[in-house]
Amino acid sequence: MLIGDHGMTQQGDHGGDELNEIETAMFLYTNNKTYFPSRRSKTIRTVSQIDLVPTLSWFLHTLIPFSNLGTMITDVLPFDQRFAAMKMNFQQIEFYFEEISSSLPLTDRLNELRAELRTIFISIDRQRNLNDVEKIFNEFKIEFQTHFRRQWSTFNLKRIFIGLFLMLISCLSMIYRRFRSLINVEFVVFSLAFVAISFSNSFIINEGQCLYYLLQTMILTRRIDVQRKFLLSFLLFFSRTFLICREEQQPFCVDPQWLLTKTSNSFDDFLRLISSIIWSMIFIHHCRKNDFISYFSFLSIIAHWFNWSNALPLFYLSLFCQIISIFFRPERLKMFVYSILLFVVGYRFSLVIFLEYLIYSIVFQSSPLFFAMLADYFFYATGHQPVISQIRWIAAFPTGNSTLNSFFSLIINSLILRGISVVFETFSSQIFVIISLRQNSTIENLLLIDFVKIFITSFSVFLFRRHLMLWKIFSPRFLFQLVSLIVKCVFVVLTMKIRK
Amino acid sequence: MNSLVVALHLIFFIGLAFFLNGFLLTRRVLLQHSNGTIPSTKSNDFHQIVFVVIDALRFDFIQPKNFTENENYLNQMPFVRHLIEEKSSQTILMRLIADPPTTTLQRLKALTTGTLPTFIDLSYNFIGYQIEEDNILTQVMNNKDRRTISLLGDDTWLALYPHIPFEHLHVYPSFDVHDLDTVDNGILEHLSTVMNKSDESSLIIAHFLGKTNDVSSLIISFFRCRSLWSSLRSKTRRNETKIESNGRTHSKFNVDFRIEKFFVSSDVDR
Numbered sequence: 001m002l003i004g005d006h007g008m009t010q011q012g013d014h015g016g017d018e019l020n021e022i023e024t025a026m027f028l029y030t031n032n033k034t035y036f037p038s039r040r041s042k043t044i045r046t047v048s049q050i051d052l053v054p055t056l057s058w059f060l061h062t063l064i065p066f067s068n069l070g071t072m073i074t075d076v077l078p079f080d081q082r083f084a085a086m087k088m089n090f091q092q093i094e095f096y097f098e099e100i101s102s103s104l105p106l107t108d109r110l111n112e113l114r115a116e117l118r119t120i121f122i123s124i125d126r127q128r129n130l131n132d133v134e135k136i137f138n139e140f141k142i143e144f145q146t147h148f149r150r151q152w153s154t155f156n157l158k159r160i161f162i163g164l165f166l167m168l169i170s171c172l173s174m175i176y177r178r179f180r181s182l183i184n185v186e187f188v189v190f191s192l193a194f195v196a197i198s199f200s201n202s203f204i205i206n207e208g209q210c211l212y213y214l215l216q217t218m219i220l221t222r223r224i225d226v227q228r229k230f231l232l233s234f235l236l237f238f239s240r241t242f243l244i245c246r247e248e249q250q251p252f253c254v255d256p257q258w259l260l261t262k263t264s265n266s267f268d269d270f271l272r273l274i275s276s277i278i279w280s281m282i283f284i285h286h287c288r289k290n291d292f293i294s295y296f297s298f299l300s301i302i303a304h305w306f307n308w309s310n311a312l313p314l315f316y317l318s319l320f321c322q323i324i325s326i327f328f329r330p331e332r333l334k335m336f337v338y339s340i341l342l343f344v345v346g347y348r349f350s351l352v353i354f355l356e357y358l359i360y361s362i363v364f365q366s367s368p369l370f371f372a373m374l375a376d377y378f379f380y381a382t383g384h385q386p387v388i389s390q391i392r393w394i395a396a397f398p399t400g401n402s403t404l405n406s407f408f409s410l411i412i413n414s415l416i417l418r419g420i421s422v423v424f425e426t427f428s429s430q431i432f433v434i435i436s437l438r439q440n441s442t443i444e445n446l447l448l449i450d451f452v453k454i455f456i457t458s459f460s461v462f463l464f465r466r467h468l469m470l471w472k473i474f475s476p477r478f479l480f481q482l483v484s485l486i487v488k489c490v491f492v493v494l495t496m497k498i499r500k
Numbered sequence: 501m502n503s504l505v506v507a508l509h510l511i512f513f514i515g516l517a518f519f520l521n522g523f524l525l526t527r528r529v530l531l532q533h534s535n536g537t538i539p540s541t542k543s544n545d546f547h548q549i550v551f552v553v554i555d556a557l558r559f560d561f562i563q564p565k566n567f568t569e570n571e572n573y574l575n576q577m578p579f580v581r582h583l584i585e586e587k588s589s590q591t592i593l594m595r596l597i598a599d600p601p602t603t604t605l606q607r608l609k610a611l612t613t614g615t616l617p618t619f620i621d622l623s624y625n626f627i628g629y630q631i632e633e634d635n636i637l638t639q640v641m642n643n644k645d646r647r648t649i650s651l652l653g654d655d656t657w658l659a660l661y662p663h664i665p666f667e668h669l670h671v672y673p674s675f676d677v678h679d680l681d682t683v684d685n686g687i688l689e690h691l692s693t694v695m696n697k698s699d700e701s702s703l704i705i706a707h708f709l710g711k712t713n714d715v716s717s718l719i720i721s722f723f724r725c726r727s728l729w730s731s732l733r734s735k736t737r738r739n740e741t742k743i744e745s746n747g748r749t750h751s752k753f754n755v756d757f758r759i760e761k762f763f764v765s766s767d768v769d770r
Contacts, residue, residue, distance in 0.1 A: 001550065002552040003554070003557070003596060004553070004558065004559075005554075005602075005604050005607035006603070006604070006607050007558035007559065007598070014556055020558060021598075021600070022598045022599070022600060022602055023560075023595060023596075024558060024596045025562045026595075027592070027593050029587075035545065035590075036590065044563070046594070046596075047594055047596060047597070048597055049597060049599065049607070050615070053612070053613070056636060057636060059549055060546070060640055060643075060647065061544040061545070061546075061643070061645055062636070062645075063536060063643075065534060065612075065614055065633070065638075066530060067613055067615050068613065068614025075592070075594075076592050076594075081542070088539070096530070100528065155525070156523075159519070159521050160518075162515070163515045163516060163521075163523075166511055166512070166515025167512055167516060170509070170515065174512075177504075177505075444505070451509075451512055482516075
């Protein structure tokens with residue numbers, strides 16, 4: 001029995017629901033010349049992939065799995081076995097219906113067909129000929145498979161509306177509280193543009209670039225001095241090289257290879273050197289003279305960048321020491337977070353974090369909407385896309401084959417540490433904005449903007465609930481925004497002590 | 501932060517929870533297993549079933565085309581075409597429509613449990629996820645026929661079925677691969693040995709990553725080894741033609757005899 005699990009697009013991808021991806025084959029061969037019934041028709045029949053399950057069970061001489069929704073492919077069975085096969089399949093489905101009927105109502109037509117098939121199979125109505133039985137069985141198959149496919153893609157509208165309503169009134173209340181400090185014409189115009197991105201899949205696919213244009217416009221229209229304006233503009237311009245493509249942009253967008261491929265040529269060494277020098281300067285500028293732990297942490301990161309095998313355990317040790325020192329001096333949290341970010345992001349993307357650092361130094365006091373857009377933009381400019389398959393899991397597996405004792409490796413290889421690494425790597429921009437902002441009021445407004453953004457995105461995914469790209473484009477982005485908000489909230493709580 | 505702000509945040513998160521509950525589709529998973537007996541009139545027709553999965557096998561790759569097109573992915577399985585034309589009463593080719601998401605893990609789950617997927621399943625594609633629902637492999641394992649299950653190829657199956665005692669196990673990592681050959685060559689190396697152990701009733705699962713040429717040669721090797729063995733057996737049992745069709749007895753003799761039926765017929769065919 002030769003089958004394909006799925007097909008592929010002309011580009012060789014799969015995962016979606018294009019005809020090329022869902023159309024696959026089943027090829028059967030047996031040495032038994034008399035098993036398959038003789039067929040006159042040359043046309044190739046089409047069946048559901050799950051119909052394989054009861055059919056294979058029949059060949060294997062086993063019971064059909066309990067939750068199966070496939071139906072026997074009677075065409076491949078000998079005539080004298082078909083009735084028994086359909087009966088067994090029907091009984092299995094009946095058992096399943098009984099269990100699931102409380103949470104999933106069935107249609108009237110479906111119940112009619114069930115009753116009819118019950119009289120055929122269970123009351124043993126011998127009057128029907130095989131052809132008729134097969135026809136009714138086939139109609140039953142189409143009816144219930146369609147019904148279940150539809151049911152499992154149906155939303156609970158009542159709960160959606162309650163949710164949207166609660167989110168709306170809380171957002172409106174929060175906006176009313178901060179109205180004077182927040183709302184002006186500029187804010188309204190830019191925030192409308194900002195949330196408009198949620199309403200088009202083309203915008204979402206190119207969200208990195210959309211946010212970039214919005215930010216540049218915002219910079220150029222702000223009332224700040226010309227030097228700062230152009231400096232900001234240039235810094236933002238350089239950050240564009242760190243955007244990476246998503247699947248839907250493919251023919252038109254090319255990934256920057258120097259950023260993604262692991263090479264060990266001289267250019268790579270040059271990057272390592274530059275990152276090390278730049279971040280040394282920043283650490284020296286920020287750390288107090290007696291803050292040995294932070295220096296130690298930073299040095300171990302540099303050693304790791306230059307592939308020194310013992311850097312890894314030293315780095316984790318330094319993190320542990322830093323955590324302890326934060327209890328005594330909370331202001332060291334910032335350097336601690338910088339250490340982790342540099343480590344998980346790597347020497348290449350550390351250059352983007354440097355750009356972020358410069359930008360936040362220049363606009364230390366600005367509209368919260370600007371910071372919100374910066375945080376979102378740098379999600380893309382740190383080489384991410386809101387696509388689950390493009391999460392950089394490699395951050396959880398730092399290379400370094402040194403001689404660790406087993407206790408250490410137990411910690412390093414733990415799922416929690418790996419999960420935290422991936423969260424830090426993916427949401428580095430959100431974390432960075434929270435630790436860079438100084439004033440409580442800005443933070444509050446930033447969170448408020450995030451809440452409003454989530455509400456608008458929720459509304460947009462509800463609006464597009466039957467859109468073809470719902471599960472591929474809109475929903476993953478929604479989930480990423482949710483996690484961004486949670487990460488931001490967690491860091492707001494963590495950094496409460498160090499803020500005025 | 502004063503309590504009003506906290507209250508408002510709380511209301512927001514409650515609303516969000518309601519929304520997610522209504523929006524993110526979930527499927528109620530039932531963990532019951534089918535139990536009961538197979539009707540005694542049903543015969544155990546197939547001593548050995550080789551279940552070959554070829555990753556991303558699109559229908560037009562295998563479908564015999566009537567003219568030689570210029571595409572390098574069409575008409576690349578000539579042996580399949582030969583079998584369909586020469587041995588039409590022994591072959592069946594069908595088109596199968598898979599449900600999205602068309603990712604390997606979800607499809608393997610559907611192929612063994614017969615269930616339809618939902619969005620939440622999507623997130624588990626790269627993390628292996630053990631199947632707890634009733635499935636074909638568990639049914640074979642618990643069946644009194646004592647059919648063994650062997651696995652070759654893509655190691656995703658192991659992640660889905662870590663507790664199945666595979667009789668012969670030759671798996672290869674499928675996730676971070678740099679070529680299509682390692683897994684497929686590994687399977688071909690072991691497949692004929694596993695298939696030739698026909699003293700045991702078996703289900704052999706072979707999951708190829710799918711270089712089409714190799715699959716063609718796989719099918720050729722499958723039949724070559726069959727024919728070779730049949731010629732060996734037929735020398736001793738040429739006269740047995742009666743076909744036993746009830747599956748009640750499972751003694752070694754009857755099992756052997758039923759394989760015979762296939763070999764004798766293929767020998768006569770040649």
